[in-house]
Structures are given as C-alpha cells and as structure tokens.
Amino acid sequence: VKVILNDKIIDRSEAAIDIEDRGYQFGDGVYEVIRVYDGVLFTGDEHLERFYSSADKIKITVPFQKEELLELMNQLIQVNDVHDGSIYMQLTRGASPRNHVFPSADTKPVLTAYTKEVARPVESLENGVAAMVADDIRWLRCDIKSLNLLPNLLAKQAATEQGCYEAILHRNGLVTEGSASNAYIVVDGKIKTHPATNLILNGITRQVVARLCKENNIPFSEEAFTLEELRNADEIFVTSTTSEVMPVVKLDEREIGNGKPGQVTRKLQTLFVEEFESAKQA
Numbered sequence: 001v002k003v004i005l006n007d008k009i010i011d012r013s014e015a016a017i018d019i020e021d022r023g024y025q026f027g028d029g030v031y032e033v034i035r036v037y038d039g040v041l042f043t044g045d046e047h048l049e050r051f052y053s054s055a056d057k058i059k060i061t062v063p064f065q066k067e068e069l070l071e072l073m074n075q076l077i078q079v080n081d082v083h084d085g086s087i088y089m090q091l092t093r094g095a096s097p098r099n100h101v102f103p104s105a106d107t108k109p110v111l112t113a114y115t116k117e118v119a120r121p122v123e124s125l126e127n128g129v130a131a132m133v134a135d136d137i138r139w140l141r142c143d144i145k146s147l148n149l150l151p152n153l154l155a156k157q158a159a160t161e162q163g164c165y166e167a168i169l170h171r172n173g174l175v176t177e178g179s180a181s182n183a184y185i186v187v188d189g190k191i192k193t194h195p196a197t198n199l200i201l202n203g204i205t206r207q208v209v210a211r212l213c214k215e216n217n218i219p220f221s222e223e224a225f226t227l228e229e230l231r232n233a234d235e236i237f238v239t240s241t242t243s244e245v246m247p248v249v250k251l252d253e254r255e256i257g258n259g260k261p262g263q264v265t266r267k268l269q270t271l272f273v274e275e276f277e278s279a280k281q282a
C-alpha cells in the first residue's frame, strides 16, 4: 500500500515522521477526510478549499498548489485501487526542536496522506443510530479543522461506551454539532442546524445538504436550537463525510419520533445518493 509523504508517493513501510514533528508534539496541523465513491473523489475541491483555509487560519503555508494536491490524491487512489473509501490528508508545521514559538521560516510543513477502503454504513443509514448528548468542552475555534481532537475523542469514546454512534454536543444550552459530525433537527418538516460560526466545523456534507434542501424546497435554516428542541424533535440526523446523512432514532435512550428514520431524513438520504452518483459521472 502506498502513502503520500510530502511530494512523493511511497510504500507505507517507508513513511517516517520526525519525533519532533509539531503535528506529533502539539497537534500543530490541519487535516481533511475526503470520500471516494467508485474510485472518484467526492467534493474534493470543497475539501481542499477548507484545507487551505484551516492552514491559513493557523498561519501554515501549504507548500503545494491545489492542482498538485488533487493530482497526488488521485494518483494515490489509483495506485491503491480504492473503490469505496476515504483519503485522510494532514499538514503539520513541520519538524523543529520543541518550542511553543513557531519554527524558523525555512522549516518545511510536512504533508501526509493515506487511503482506506471503507464501505458505506448502509445498515446504520437504513435503521438509524443512537446518540447521546454531551457538553461541548472544546475551544472557540472549532471552524478550524485542526489536529487538536482530544475533546472530540473523549466525547466519541463516552458515546461508544454508552453504545451510541455519536455524541451530540451542546454549549450554554444550544446544540452545536456532533463530536465528528454536524447535527440537525426536523420539526414540522423544517430543518434547523447551528450556523457556521467559530463554534462548529462548517462540514462539507452540511454544505451539500444545505444546497440540496434549497434545490428541492426543503425548509433549511441555519439557526441554533436548544437541547429541549433536540429532545422533542420529530427527526434528528447528523452528517459527515463518512456518515453521509445519518438518522438518529434514539437520544439518551429515548426514541425520537417513532424510533425509525423520518421522512425528511429519508428524502435527504435519497438526494445525497443521487448527488454522489451523478458526481461520479462528471
């Protein structure tokens, strides 16, 4: 299996990272997870756009043009013969003697990427999943897709220990997002989700869903909702690159709606599949 290390595609076994790489020591870096359907990157441009934006926000200059990165990723997908899967890509500020202060300007950021074959979570998409609520204890720049994922891991671990698929986070009584997903409620056919502020990651899947709602006249408002509204919603769903449009049918052990995926969520699932099917043809 091959991986990307900087501008090279090499064997996974040859990939070596310095023990003073700032990504390793400080989480000083940014990342993206991009879906591959039928060997084709889905929303690759949008993910790359956010990758550059995240790097820019923490003052790392990406030492590649977008076209170069797209080319490298497509080569990696090809050489690893990825069918339905994902590509993980990250960029750190590079290796330098440990110091909180940024390294010298000639320190090269370190890019790594690797692919994996990941089947679509069809059973969960069909039946829906359970979620729990948890405090959003993260910092105030959740809009940056950084490597600092400790609070996300702790929430996801707690959810898993409760037999849940996701932890839906809240801050000051308002639902922000999932530990690794965006979160939505449906009430009387209308969708609500937290606005794309510094308190959430503006998910690419969230942006696709917003566009699909607009194109199909499904009421979609970027409006924060309370825990109360979450608990009493007709439908709840979460979205992410790897979860797609994931129905949440149980919240903290209580059934949502009739305990089955709701019709708005179902409609969005259908539209989302049509979207990536047609993107494959493009």
Ligand SMILES: Cc1ncc(COP(=O)(O)O)c(CN[C@@H]2CONC2=O)c1O
Binding pocket: 033, 152, 177, 178, 179, 180, 181, 182, 200, 201, 202, 203, 204, 205, 206, 239, 240, 241, 242
């Ligand atoms: C905190 C958080 N919010 C929202 C999302 C959804 O964003 P996308 O729609 O762009 O995927 C993610 C994705 N997390 C990635 C997706 O899969 N695994 C991850 O770590 C995330 O980590």
